Amino acid sequence: MSTLHISAKKNDIAETVIMSGDPIRVKFITENYLVKYKLINNIRGMLGYTGFFKEKKISIMSHGMGIPSASIYIQELISNYNVKKIIRLGTCGTVLNTINLKDIIVSVSACTDSFANRLRFNNFDFSATANFDLLLKTYKVANKLGIKVHFGSLFTTDLFYSNFKKINSIMKIHNILGIDMETAGIYFLASKFGIQAISLCIVSDNINTGEKLLSEERVSYFNNIINIALEL
Numbered sequence: 527m528s529t530l531h532i533s534a535k536k537n538d539i540a541e542t543v544i545m546s547g548d549p550i551r552v553k554f555i556t557e558n559y560l561v562k563y564k565l566i567n568n569i570r571g572m573l574g575y576t577g578f579f580k581e582k583k584i585s586i587m588s589h590g591m592g593i594p595s596a597s598i599y600i601q602e603l604i605s606n607y608n609v610k611k612i613i614r615l616g617t618c619g620t621v622l623n624t625i626n627l628k629d630i631i632v633s634v635s636a637c638t639d640s641f642a643n644r645l646r647f648n649n650f651d652f653s654a655t656a657n658f659d660l661l662l663k664t665y666k667v668a669n670k671l672g673i674k675v676h677f678g679s680l681f682t683t684d685l686f687y688s689n690f691k692k693i694n695s696i697m698k699i700h701n702i703l704g705i706d707m708e709t710a711g712i713y714f715l716a717s718k719f720g721i722q723a724i725s726l727c728i729v730s731d732n733i734n735t736g737e738k739l740l741s742e743e744r745v746s747y748f749n750n751i752i753n754i755a756l757e758l
């Protein structure tokens with residue numbers, strides 16, 4: 527059985543799925559960290575693989591960019607493939623000078639400029655929060671591995687290119703650690719469907735200073751964050 531956007535058969539996808547915007551990152555993680563893996567989706571180039579890490583079955587799949595794209599894949603994974611845990615392994619920008627490129631941000635919660643959650647929540651404010659068990663586990667795993675992480679809020683935006691000056695000052699004043707394009711939507715769906723989700727992001731650029739990782743570095747600098755996600 528497949529869906530409109532995922533060609534995998536029912537049991538081809540594990541209960542836990544690590545997700546990233548970039549299909550090439552998905553391929554990189556699979557090829558470098560999993561064993562006995564197989565391609566389970568290639569519709570629209572949104573690569574997905576299932577394999578084993580320390581003998582546990584795990585899937586890794588791309589969700590594309592933005593809440594609308596991520597929502598399609600996540601809803602189909604939950605409704606049609608019985609997925610129970612989603613770990614986003616993404617990149618984000620920051621406006622804070624206390625946070626460096628390649629730092630890891632664990633999103634405890636996510637605010638958003640997107641209307642998607644309001645469309646799904648009767649136009650009320652939805653409180654988009656990570657699963658507490660996964661937060662606690664992330665804290666313990668990062669400590670055990672000696673990896674520094676920041677816990678705090680992300681801002682999930684619909685627009686990668688927007689009014690930067692305004693965003694900069696608002697995010698800075700409110701101590702928002704990072705800016706991505708999916709987390710608030712992922713947390714909504716996890717809450718609605720009663721599954722666990724957490725979003726871990728590596729800082730790929732400082733929107734204030736213009737410093738940024740090259741796109742190939744956005745794949746290869748992922749060692750620490752991948753190790754945390756796989757341990758979860």
Ligand SMILES: O=P(O)(O)O[C@H]1O[C@H](CO)[C@@H](O)[C@H]1O
Pocket residue numbers: 546547548590591592615616617618686705706707708
């Ligand atoms: O690196 P990924 O996981 O794609 O995450 C970030 O990068 C993309 C924008 O370049 C958006 O998807 C944003 O959320």
Ligand SMILES: O=c1cc[nH]c(=O)[nH]1
Pocket residue numbers: 617618619620686705706707730731733
């Ligand atoms: O969504 C994103 C991702 C990376 N960098 C940004 O500034 N925004």
